[in-house]
Amino acid sequence: MDKEEYKEERFTERCDDKVESIGGDYDLEEEDDSPVEEVRVTISNTDDPSMPCNTFRMWFLGLIFTAIVSFVNQFFYLRQTQISIGYSVVALVSLPMGHFMARVLPTEDFNLLGWKFSLNPGPFSIKEHILIGTMTAVNTSTAYAVDIVILQKLFYHSEKPFIAGLLLVFTTQVTGFALAGALRKFLIRPAHMIWPSTLVTASLFRSLHAGNNAPGDEGRMTRMKYFLLVTLGSFIYYWFPGFIFPTLGVISWICWIDPENVVLSQLTGSNGLGIGTIALDWSAASYYVQPLVTPWFAQVNILIGFILVAWIMVPWAYYTNLWNSKDYPILSPDLFREGGEAYNLTMILTKNVLDEKKYEAYGSVRMDSFFALTYGVGFAGLTATVVHVILYNGKEMLARWRSARLENEDIHSRLMRVYPEVPDWWYISLFVTSITLSLITCIVWDYMPWWAVLLAMVIAIFFVLPVGIVQAVTNQQPGLNIVTEYVIGYMLPGHAIANVTFKTYGYIVNVQALTFTADLKLGHYMKIPPRIMFMAQIISTLISGVINLSTATWLVETRPKVCTKDGYPFTCRNTNTFYSASVIWGAIGPARVFGNVQGAIYSPVQWGFLVGALLPIPFWLLARHFPNVTWLKYVHWPVLLAATSNMPPALPYFYTNGLFIGFVFAFLLRRYRYNWWARYNYLTSAALDTGVAICGLMIFFCIQSWDGEMPAWWGNPSDKNYDHCPLGAANYYGVIS
Template identity: 85%
Template sequence: MSKEEYFAERINNWKVEDIVPDYDLEEEDDSPIEEVRVTIPNTDDPFMPCNTFRMWFLGLFFTAVISFINQFFYLRQTQISIGYSVVALVSLPLGHLMAKVLPMGEVSLFGWNFTLNPGPFSVKEHILIGTMTAVNTSTAYAVDIIILQKLFYGSEKPFIAGLLLVFTTQVTGFSLAGALRKFLVRPAHMIWPSTLVTASLFRSLHASSNLPGEDGRMTRMRYFLLVTLGSFLYYWFPGFIFPTIGVLSWICWINPDNIVLSQLTGSNGLGIGTIALDWSASYYVQPLVTPWFAQVNILIGFIFIAWVMVPWAYYTDLWKSKSYPILSADLFREDGAIYNKSMILVNNVLDEEKYRAYGPLRMDSFFALTYGVGFAGLTATIVHVILYNGQELIARWKSARLENEDIHSRLMRVYPEVPDWWYISLFVISLGLSLVTCVVWEFMPWWAVLLAMAIAIFFVLPVGVVQAVTNQQPGLNIITEYVIGYMLPGHAIANVTFKTYGYIVNVQALTFTADLKLGHYMKIPPRVMFMAQIVSTLISGTINLGTVTWLLNAHPTICTKDGYPFTCRSTNTFYSASVIWGAIGPARVFGNVDGAIYSPVQWGFLIGAILPIPFWLLARKFPNVTWLKYVHWPVLLAATSNMPPALPYFYTNGLFLGFIFAFLLRRYRYNWWARYNYLTSAAMDSGVAICGLVIFFSIQSWKVTMPHWWGNPEDGNFDHCPLGGANYYSVRA
């Protein structure tokens, strides 16, 4: 029997739900985690092909396409991010097509012999294609620096400088992922909930039968397609025909001219009572993926911060808040006028005399308070991980390769692990290029590169533990801005560059670690996963930067109101942060220099460090009080970390869906939840994303608009609450 025939026979006999095991498994030989048991098979076929021509062809093709689409939509008023689900759906028939039409014979290329077609398209090939695409789900963060330099600070750098900046910030994090494997990938209780959605999706797409199971239930594949179709058809209404149903601020309609009612209930205000009949509005919570205990923590934190602290601060006129909107990412002068940074900078460096003459910077109370909460969340993360996970992490450090493994770790033994020197070499090369890039093109001093890397490395494990368990990631953007803002005040570009290295290197490390966990669950050879991630990262970064360069040159009004729909909401928030922390500096905003008034928010560092301690002590003293074990201060304090640009009603609507799916259905309809919950999340995402693309490329790109009516008002106030974004005196910024 030839190798091709052997592979074909193995795969033809393989079923996702009944893989031929390599050794006998006891019935109880499974993951100790319930969510994993109902989603991930406890068997493997190590002969299944994955490192194939068609995997690389389709993976690189979708990497290029998705990199362009996501970067293109990132700068638009309404952002769309295409990830695993859509690529999984589209690449499946293409993979099967290539398996049918490609020849079976071997090909020789540069001394490497391989076959174009090793047999039927396998789930492992499919997952690797999706993983290469997942690198591009979030566009390269460093691209915003390039936009800022050209549009906001008038200092354009050569393309190669931007390219090296993108490469080093994106790839350095991956080198750190190698050190995290023993702590965040191999342990069974490091679940990484989002990977379960992805695994559920691929299992369903590769189910070998379309017949109902013995219990008569619908197959996962059929269910996925039906929900995707329903999501696609429905999204035409909030996405194009009837956008008002995505922001039903019905309480505001009682008296839309009442400023307080508008600010509290409008979708551009605090969104109390706003109903969003739009799946995309739940994006920040991921209600079907995030564990219920984490959602309860988010709910408590959100209510306390957004609906208690902020109204108290605003309506007592703390920091003269009434002169500004109740929720805004804009920066203001004391009288409520927009802050003009060109009045205080000379060659993009702060002129202290001009700053004193022009006056201090002001922001709305929500923006200021969330910075303080962010400070608290950072120190709470460190203390929480030390108290709740410290002993375990020390034990794993001492005996990382000797501990008892679950079934998935044992199944992965058959595959050669990535040598440590691969990761070390990658880190050394990335660090060297980072130093060259930042020094030669004057992004920031060499010592700032080393300090940013040190911050990223220090926080990567505690932040990773929180994300692996709760599906929430406390960000380091605030602490990085804070540190360099004090050490190098008045330099906006150096500040955002430092933030990018300190923050995104950490984020990328955990993103890659999550992909390694998916590979761990689905038994992908680690070395193939390594190469797929590296290659796709380099390609996607190049396309991200190329797309932005093209858009900047093609649209002179981009990132302004006149450039609609390319209004760059996230980039404008990035710009505001560069002014606060860089151009002006934290000493003049949060300290006591030149009229700074927001210094009390720095107490957040101390408060965050203290908060986890009493609850940890109480949980130890009263071990039978269950709820004490689920108080998770890092998640609670990170509840509002995405606002702005996220809006409050995103959270309330997402948490309502979480109550239905993560609590009610799991408790009272467990069989349905175990079979369909994660699949529902992936199908809803797929339908919305596909519909968004169809709407744009088939209608909006041709300048065709929906006729205006009550559900699609011409003035763009879809919630019919025009004063929601105005200040207390009914003046809109």
Template identity: 80%
Template sequence: MEKEDIHEDYEYDYDLEKTAERQDGGVQLELNEEDDSPIEEVRVTVPNTDDPLMPCNTFRMWFLGLFFTALISFVNQFFYLRQTQISIGYSVVALISLPAGHLMAWILPTREWNIFGWKFSLNPGPFSIKEHVLIGTMTSCNTYTAYAVDIVILQKVFYNAEKPFIAGLLLVLTTQITGFALAGALRKVLIRPAHMIWPSTLVTASLFRSLHHVQEREEDLNRMPRIKYYLLVTLGSFVWYWFPGLIFPTIGMISWICWIKPDNIILAQLTGSNGLGFGTIALDWSAASYYVTPLVTPWFAQVNILVGFIIVTWIMVPAAYYTNLWNSKNYPILSASLYQNNGSSYDKSQILTDNILDEAKYLAYGPMRMDSFFALTYGVGFAGLTATVVHVVLYNGREMVERWRAARTENDDVHSRLMRVYPEVPNWWYYVLFIISLGLSFVTCVVWDYMPWWAVILAMAIAIFFVLPVGIVQAVTNQQPGLNIVTEYVIGYMLPGHAIANVTFKTYGYIVNVQALTFTSDLKLGHYMKIPPRVMFNAQVISTIIAGAINLGTATWLVDTRPGICTAAGYPFTCRSTKTFYSASIIWGAIGPARVFGSKDGAIYGPVQWGFLIGAALPAIFWGLSKKFPNTTWLKYVHWPVLLAATSNMPPALPYMYSNGLFLGFIFMYVLRHYRYNWWARYNYLTSAALDSGVAICGLIIFFAVQLKEHNFPFWWGNPEDGNWDHCALGGANYYEEFL
């Protein structure tokens, strides 16, 4: 960035030229020691200085960013359809792109070019941390495959209703990009306020600071350098993961209580890893960290998750199951599968004609059934949605109104003031992007008959309505209540029997919201790392368009060239996640919520709809109690959206993953933070990033070196041939299986 490009509205209380000091070839803005973030986690992780002249919008950044975007989009989509899925994430790209960036800084010519007055160099100096963050951001936007690709696969493989490639491409791009347009409207509320922490971004910031040898404070000079600590923990994580990942899988799910009497069905269901997992120990970071992120999620949020987890998983579910509510004993205690009333699998082909529900066949075959855990978690999910809205209105409503009114005059924290040096993205950029995306959404859905035009408006309305309350919850707690349930619920009543319309509506209502918050999180990282907003905008939009096209192209190529794909005959391309997506299209689309949660054609799960009312009432009750008893501190930390969302990922998540993750959270986010604060402040978030990196690298090597060639590690007690790794075979059985 040229010095004369610095924003003219720079509003510091001191003159830039008089206070700038040259360090490492740039201008370092120094602040008073006390001028720092008011949030402790941010203060110990993110520096309160910036170098506005540090290069970031460079040829190196764009070349490496687009290269890794294309590579990750292809690889992750390819593995997404395989039986054994693997996803290359942020930390791996950060590690690989660092030496690549330094290599380009070494070999590229330093000559300055002048094209119509625009001066630039292919090599403006050393590879900078800001370039590195932008490369990581371009890939992190697209770590997960585009959700709408599953709709395209669904039509081609399961419904035999293939659409033109351009239809699928527009479906993918509009669902991915529209959310980014919404992110622009959230900046004043979810990015600039200091207390909107976005905890996961602190892990990323800590990782990049360590990789770039950020200057140590004087009191830390005698401690282990952060980069050395990071590399050692990464190495340890890499070495250890060979055991739960390949050699000794049993240590990833030690159901030791079940081993006392493994043929006892009740003991197995309560303690097995495929049951409620009580007492199961997971010596596997990937399992213990995946859903809770224990070294990132604030401790107060983890306490809420713990309470919700215990209430639902270890109290409500056993009570419902062993009293045989909804004939629960005919099914496993925890399963996402669908059943007939007698416990046999539900054959969806018996109720469909031309992939649409045949009511006569449905009545003859019988209603669909699910286990009590699955049904109860739907009810808890309903409660979580209304709790999110009520909680944010009561606890954050006044603040949001005041923030909108005082946005131009309020006192920003140090990071917001440092960002004033960079030109902000004009609002009209976001408006134009939203209008174009919305227009293309109408064209896509109406011309190619995905769903009616009014459904597009309704889906967008749901996404927009929930984006702020869900965003506030995620920014503070690192937990994101999902909208997939409510979108499926709404369109399932309005268009019953239309499976493709159901999943399309879900994608627009749910993924537009998710994408908006994903982009917002990346913007917060850019806020912490002082990335010019306009460069961040361009990097995010361009990389997302490229990634979406590659996701769809890869999936289309596999579907067209792999015989038997998404079936057992097509192994290893069995499409586990896509088949779950297909099942949801049957439940909510073809059959519809009226026949599952209503009172039509033998539906028995209607009581779970009381969750909507209960979820709205609980935050109001506790808000009132906190006002009446202001000196009762614990009332202020009861966060019902987080508490009710505790079990939203189960299934497919398993309870032992939560219990082990929460135990680690207690050690790191409570014990170490309170009793070893200096260590925690320096190494906690870095530890999380290093453990993730080691597991990811080892997982890739295991896959390419062993699993890709369909080799197996020698079978033994710790790696049984039947895949019963926890040695508790009845954990996933129904109650009567012991006696059959």
């Protein structure tokens, strides 16, 4: 067998796809490259189709990390301070494992039912590595539908069979992938649909697979050694804020001046506005801001938006007693009666549906001013995003929409011709199956009517392409959660579970479609055979769905008082906020909360829609009139208004501590120690995440699951007031609900 015959045979074995004929070998000229500069400097314009990709190593490591990441991220999702293992951690940890398997696995060929394969087809390749990362990346965020299952069991006491929840998870996660197939022509193949976030990921993988003796690296610590050392340090340190000395994570030192002063506690306590609170806990400081990863420009916008809302608007509203705010805590995701008592939803429901007579007798729902204002800011952020994109990117978006239909293929599209494309009928079959299962699930287990399923899908499909173009060009993804809640809240008022189910199908299907599309674009850049990418994404998504739901079910059934303050650390801040939203938008309905029905006092927040639409206009006009005033170009109202979109459940001190770390790393070190920053910054973030996650799991499984506790002392008070500021969660009159 000559060299070319051997190469062709090995390619067929390694990638498990036949090479499509494109008229002979493609001759790549030196000047033939992407027309987009960012892509040219990041992505290689060559490809080696013989490189291993569909291998035993890839599937083994990919499935292992899928299981681990799905479990860890769901486990920590229910905790007070969350930890999320992302792309970078998996990329770094799987690399030495892949190289180790390439050294120790047997190289001989095996024959299984006529299929010839090798456990070890050669050196561990970047294509295998990217597929491993992609299998875990689609599961970095836990399945959104799991919250519906928890909600029904703990809050609405109407538990459904496990299979019902599993089908709900499967259909909401996979339907989006089916839509992604329809987006390939417009969002993947065109050169100008660059998907900036995929360039970062591609750069990470290319750096990890570059030679160890790169110019300028002589005598410096290897990236892997640095990663392991920081991971070890993070693991050792987290024993203190995570178990031995929890007060380290919430040092509200200003509050200690006078802990009995209610106003001081509300302003400076960790459960209040957190002014001055120091969090020596990486899981708290990093989760929402991601200070070592988020660009400094974006962090500045977040900082301004945070101060504007959390430290200016909210204190003004609270201490002027807007909406009788002083009867409630200054920051809480909970719902209240008019006098400040906790709102008992069972008093207004009959068979989990709003009973209008009971509601009139019991009284309308109330929330703290922070919660109400963040809804108004969310309304403003939605319209500001639309107007901002039209003003700043409108002409460019229109041109790129046309180019998506008309432009010639770039080098990357031509190189991908060698790999057979996923047939359309695969995506169509997947979509039809998903829709069918969605209808069966929602009708059989009474989640919502059949027409609501179809309407949610129409909303997701209608918005997926325009939102996808925005994300592909600007790296922004306007959220549809408010739109979906509003629509079904008016169409099916009084039905809480139907509301959150509709939101999940209308919102998360759209999000999942674009998440999958981004991964397909990464595969396009890195020349991953599309059919292998398809199978890797589908299989990992199904496995992660089972693990997400199983993990959440296990925790709910085994942890006492889970999702309550007494269930610390499993307080489920996100799920509690999800519950409050289900009450506001579903059980009671937007008309009774934000409309003009039966004393809906929060109707003024709907002005946020108009305010958000108007805010970008004067700054756009000023930027055009004064083109030399640089700072005007950086005023980005969608980012400013989205800064507090995670609050609640996020706490203010998460932001302040994260932004301070971001100032050190994203600004100071990047500007004054660029070589160190370029080499170690992202590794540092990944290593800190990994160390905290491993330590958190060890604390739980080795100590807490056996009912072990750290003895109570000042740094670990028995009353769980770790910040020693007990009135931070009280109302203005010092009453703790």
